[in-house]
Amino acid sequence: MPRPKRKAAPPLTSSDVDSSLRSEPKKSTSKQFDRIDHLFESYTNKSMGLIDPEGIEALCKDVHVDHTDVRMLILAWKMKAEKQGYFSKDEWRRGLKCLGADTLTKLRKAIQGLKQEVMVPECFEDFYSYAFQYCLTEEKQRSVDIETICELLNIVLGSEFPTQVKSLIEYLKIQNDYRALTMDHWRNFYRFFKEVSFVDLQSYDSSQAWPVILDNFVEWLKEKEEKH
Numbered sequence: 001m002p003r004p005k006r007k008a009a010p011p012l013t014s015s016d017v018d019s020s021l022r023s024e025p026k027k028s029t030s031k032q033f034d035r036i037d038h039l040f041e042s043y044t045n046k047s048m049g050l051i052d053p054e055g056i057e058a059l060c061k062d063v064h065v066d067h068t069d070v071r072m073l074i075l076a077w078k079m080k081a082e083k084q085g086y087f088s089k090d091e092w093r094r095g096l097k098c099l100g101a102d103t104l105t106k107l108r109k110a111i112q113g114l115k116q117e118v119m120v121p122e123c124f125e126d127f128y129s130y131a132f133q134y135c136l137t138e139e140k141q142r143s144v145d146i147e148t149i150c151e152l153l154n155i156v157l158g159s160e161f162p163t164q165v166k167s168l169i170e171y172l173k174i175q176n177d178y179r180a181l182t183m184d185h186w187r188n189f190y191r192f193f194k195e196v197s198f199v200d201l202q203s204y205d206s207s208q209a210w211p212v213i214l215d216n217f218v219e220w221l222k223e224k225e226e227k228h
Contacts, residue, residue, distance in 0.1 A: 033093060035102035040092045051087040063108045070155050071114040077130045078117065084137050125190075131156050132186045143180035146172050153189065161193045171217050178213060185211055 043055035051059070060067045079095030081087055087095075101107040118124040131152055135144045144152070150169045158165045168189065172178075178185075188211050196204045201222065206215050 032097070032102045036093055036096045037089070039096070039102070039104060039107070040087075040089055049089070051092065053085040056085060056087070062104060063111045065111055068151075068155060070159075071111050073131055073134070073155060074114040074117055074127060075111060076134060077127045078114075081134070084134050128156060128190055129183070129187065132183050143182050144186075145180045146178065149181050149186070157190065157193065164193045164198050167198075167221065168217060171220050175213075175216065175220075177216065181213070185213060188214060 040051065043051045043059050045052040045055060056072075057067060060069075060072065065071055075095060076087075078098055079087060079091040081091045081095075096102060096107065099107070099110040101110040118127045132144060135148055135152060136142070150172055153165050153169055192204075192210070192214055201218055204210075204218050206218070
């Protein structure tokens with residue numbers, strides 16, 4: 001039987017070209033999300049449909065980062081994760097899409113460079129506020145206990161302000177006026193580290209509406225210095 005003759009294809013119109021160009025990114029994005037979802041499933045608690053603390057621990061092991069490393073907190077920030085210790089599928093998709101990581105190898109590489117994501121001051125300030133909010137684990141909670149604040153200070157500011165953080169943590173652990181601190185306290189700690197010379201504290205002006213806890217901290221530092 002002779003082969004049927006093919007009909008000549010109609011000439012392409014501009015709309016046909018546009019449509020073919022438009023469909024390609026969608027297809028590519030769909031495949032990327034498939035890979036991201038596959039990665040999500042490998043860490044998911046199947047009964048919850050979430051990555052739980054155990055899944056995060058497995059993830060940390062696979063990407064060679066300790067769960068207390070600031071980069072894991074930055075990763076949660078990139079995902080806009082709402083519940084501490086848990087990642088939903090939407091949060092996972094958001095974060096990995098943003099990082100361009102759809103395989104474990106790419107994610108491992110992306111996590112290694114996450115500190116660069118907060119080098120810009122505006123980004124760091126947003127991340128710094130997020131770090132506090134991430135610790136609000138109960139509904140209508142407005143403050144975070146001192147022990148958690150100390151851990152958070154070490155993780156978020158310890159590498160940039162080691163001396164200041166060490167002294168503030170020492171003070172927070174011995175003072176008896178506060179059992180928990182608010183976002184206002186948290187934000188002012190960072191402002192204090194940036195603006196006040198820690199060598200002599202001459203640039204500290206108590207009339208500049210610093211929270212009382214920092215007034216007390218400075219007094220404690222001065223008394224401590226006088227004893228030496």
